[in-house]
Amino acid sequence: MEEKNRGGIPIQPVSAPKSAVGEAVPSAAFTPGPWAVRLSHPNEGFDCFWIDAVRGGRPTTVATADGYQHQPERQANARLIAAAPELYEVCREFIGKLGRDGYYPTAGKPLTDKMRAAIAKAEAYNAS
Numbered sequence: 077m078e079e080k081n082r083g084g085i086p087i088q089p090v091s092a093p094k095s096a097v098g099e100a101v102p103s104a105a106f107t108p109g110p111w112a113v114r115l116s117h118p119n120e121g122f123d124c125f126w127i128d129a130v131r132g133g134r135p136t137t138v139a140t141a142d143g144y145q146h147q148p149e150r151q152a153n154a155r156l157i158a159a160a161p162e163l164y165e166v167c168r169e170f171i172g173k174l175g176r177d178g179y180y181p182t183a184g185k186p187l188t189d190k191m192r193a194a195i196a197k198a199e200a201y202n203a204s
Contacts, residue, residue: 106198107138109161113154115145125154164198167191 107129114135116122124142128135141154171192174180179188 106161107136111138111158111161113151113158125150127154127157160198164195167195171195 109129111127111129112135114126114128116124116126122140123144124140125145126135126137127139127141129138130136139157141150141157143150145151170180171188174188179185
């Protein structure tokens with residue numbers, strides 16, 4: 077059964093980034109996953125989604141998706157942010173299997189290069 081937060085939004089656990097060989101990625105300075113979406117509470121005075129990393133059984137906020145919680149676009153943005161560590165991991169692993177200059181034949185070199193650029197952006201170095 078799918079776990080949901082207080083607002084009924086599905087919580088999607090996301091794993092910490094790993095390199096293609098399964099080691100932690102030192103060049104990625106973001107907070108390791110899993111990340112999950114949590115609704116703000118009216119008593120907090122905010123109307124937003126909190127994106128939390130769970131450490132030692134306690135949530136630590138890593139980002140927010142501001143705006144009204146009832147807006148589907150805001151919910152989707154929060155889920156996308158929460159999925160970032162997992163998306164990064166999958167892209168990095170895929171590119172790691174291709175090697176430095178390889179590309180996936182049916183995707184083509186331009187699409188594979190876009191994936192490399194997105195990884196570089198996440199790792200905060202020049203993607204050129």
